[in-house]
Amino acid sequence: MxxxxxxxxxxxxxxxxxxxxxxxxxxxxxxxxxxxxxxxxxxxxxxxxxxxxxxxxxxxxxxxxxxxxxxxxxxxxxxxxxxxxxxxxxxxxxxxAERFHARYNVKSKTYVYRINNNKFRDVFNRKYSYHLAEKLNLTEMRNASEVLIGSHDFQSFTNSRNSDKSTSRTINYINIIEKDGLVEIEVNGNGFLLNMVRIIVGTLIEVGKGNLKPIDVKKILIEKKRWEAGPLAQAKGLFLRDVQY
Amino acid sequence: MxxxxxxxxxxxxxxxxxxxxxxxxxxxxxxxxxxxxxxxxxxxxxxxxxxxxxxxxxxxxxxxxxxxxxxxxxxxxxxxxxxxxxxxxxxxxxxxAERFHARYNVKSKTYVYRINNNKFRDVFNRKYSYHLAEKLNLTEMRNASEVLIGSHDFQSFTNSRNSDKSTSRTINYINIIEKDGLVEIEVNGNGFLLNMVRIIVGTLIEVGKGNLKPIDVKKILIEKKRWEAGPLAQAKGLFLRDVQY
Structure with a gap:
């Protein structure tokens, strides 16, 4: 075989x-x-x-x-x-090799979320980015993202109802870059729970809008309650960029 | 008003x-x-x-x-x-000003034609570029493009059947750049006949494939016969980038 x-x-x-x-x-x-x-x-x-x-x-x-x-x-x-x-x-x-398994052997994955933060929608990227006209405070978003780095129980950041499995994961880095109004949030971790990247992004967007402070994100992480975190960010902005083995 | x-x-x-x-x-x-x-x-x-x-x-x-x-x-x-x-x-x-007229006052226009010259189609840009797997010879295309610079009768490069109007136009520059397999042909001129940019691109593609030589493009220009030029390049790769007044 x-x-x-x-x-x-x-x-x-x-x-x-x-x-x-x-x-x-x-x-x-x-x-x-x-x-x-x-x-x-x-x-x-x-x-x-x-x-x-x-x-x-x-x-x-x-x-x-x-x-x-x-x-x-x-x-x-x-x-x-x-x-x-x-x-x-x-x-x-x-x-x-016969033993290679695309899921079991994953060391980490990189996702990228794209936000068009310009005033108007981008007619050529409307299916490949989330449009938000309200200017995001990227410095605050970067500060909040640091709270999430490392190994944590991410129960607040998943919509999974499977309570038997561990919700601990490790996030290695989150980079937030901006060019010509296009904000890219790059998240790398050893594994992701159901909807986890999109809830992280939805929470960081709330920080960027000023609705949450970086310290609130710390509380959300500790309290382990899904409803305290931000909303699920739209799927069309999310890309699985790379998988590391 | x-x-x-x-x-x-x-x-x-x-x-x-x-x-x-x-x-x-x-x-x-x-x-x-x-x-x-x-x-x-x-x-x-x-x-x-x-x-x-x-x-x-x-x-x-x-x-x-x-x-x-x-x-x-x-x-x-x-x-x-x-x-x-x-x-x-x-x-x-x-x-x-009252006298400004978007068509009469045009000094020049810049069009960009995008060719995905990688082996496979780009799933995210399939509506915004023309895919051609066969590797183009960009040096020959650049040589051929130089023939077109300046003021010429572009009768070979239009599908217009209106023989009353002048088919003389001036092309100021043609830049051909390539990055990660995406070839962009930028054409700037004082005006363009019906389908002119797409026929220029279609002709340059024939040069890039080796089916025409730069000297053939000179002949095509001089002979003023549409059927000697290359085919009409697909519309989806063409962008009106800028208009100069």
Whole structure:
């Protein structure tokens, strides 16, 4: 059996997220598995590096699958390129060790959230950024983001109702940069709970607007109550940028 | 009467070009005139800086209109922002002299054509660039572009059948830059014939592929036969970047 690792980019705008679902045909995993299964004649099951929410984009999503198919990597890439929808592209593929697992082996992931902080919407990026005309205080947002760095229980920052599993995660860094009114919030961590990046961003936006202070974010983290944190930021601004193994 | 000059950005993907047409509601001019007429209670007629083809985009299109409306510029901008479709935005507006005319007063215009010259399509820019996997020879394209600089009869580079009007135009410069596989062809000239930028680009692409030599472009220019030039490049890669007055 071969084990193949793929790097995938997708415009998530019209999809219900990465994970295959019985209720809908519109998932990234479902679209790719269908083409791979047709290509190989096998029932291919993809192992993805994690779930991305409905509407979230990816620059470099990682997945792997096992197959007996002997096609060359270029042949497979060409086949996938031709038969996948125009908003999903497999950028590269490589043979990896049998034991490689796209989810279990993740060391960390980098997400980027894009906010158009100019007065008007950007007609060319309206599906790939969240528009907020009110000027954000980036210094306060950076101060608040420092509270979140390190290992913490992020229970306040998830919409998951699964209380059996640990909600402890480690955030390695949060960078907030701005260029021509486009604010990018880059978050790197060892793992993320359901909606965690978007709730962190939603909370930092409240800080940027002056509705919360950095010290409030510390309280929110300690009190472990979802309703104290900010709202869920819109999916269309979020990109899975990279996965580190 | 006030004379107001507007700077407009639009995603032209779904529109039939700038100019109002009886057959369709989907024109940029038509959409803006409808909102302005409603706002002012007058039958507003826009003077645009020129026509853009169906599917072509604009970063900074210029138009002007006369009105008796006394609203402040900010009020007008807010009204337009709210009632125009999401793919059209009036970026700014200013009071100008009565004699200002957005078309007659144009000194030059800058267009940019974007080619994604990477192996695969870019899922996020597929509506805003032309994808060509075959590697272009940019040096040859730059050499060929030099042939076009200056004042020439561009009859070979237009699809216009109006033989009464002069087809002489002056191209001031053509810059071809490349970054991360994205090739941008910037063309500045004192005026452009119907489809002229897209036929110039289509011809330069033929040079980049090795199907034409720079010296062939000189011949095409001299012979004044449309069918000798390259094909019409796809509209979705073209942006009206700026207008100089």
């Amino acid at each position: 071969r084990n193949l690792k793929m790097t995938i980019t997708y415009d998530g705008f019209k999809y219900k997220g990465w994970q295959k679902q019985k209720e809908t045909d519109l998932t990234i995993q479902g679209k790719i598995e269908a083409v791979l299964s047709k290509m190989t004649g096998e029932a291919i099951q993809l192992v993805g590096c994690g779930r991305t929410d409905s509407g979230v984009h990816a620059d470099n999503y990682i997945a792997n699958f096992h197959t007996k198919c002997a096609f060359s990597i270029n042949t497979m890439l060409d086949y996938l390129y031709e038969f996948l929808p125009e908003d999903i592209v497999i950028k590269s593929m490589e043979n990896v | 006030r004379n107001l000059k507007m700077t407009i950005t639009y995603d032209g993907f779904k529109y039939k070009g700038w100019q109002k047409q009886k057959e369709t509601d989907l024109t940029i001019q038509g959409k803006i005139e409808a909102v302005l007429s409603k706002m002012t209670g007058e039958a507003i007629q826009l003077v645009g800086c020129g026509r853009t083809d169906s599917g072509v985009h604009a970063d900074n299109y210029i138009a002007n209109f006369h009105t008796k409306c006394a609203f402040s510029i900010n009020t007008m901008l807010d009204y337009l922002y709210e009632f125009l479709p999401e793919d059209i935005v009036i970026k700014s507006m200013e009071n100008v």
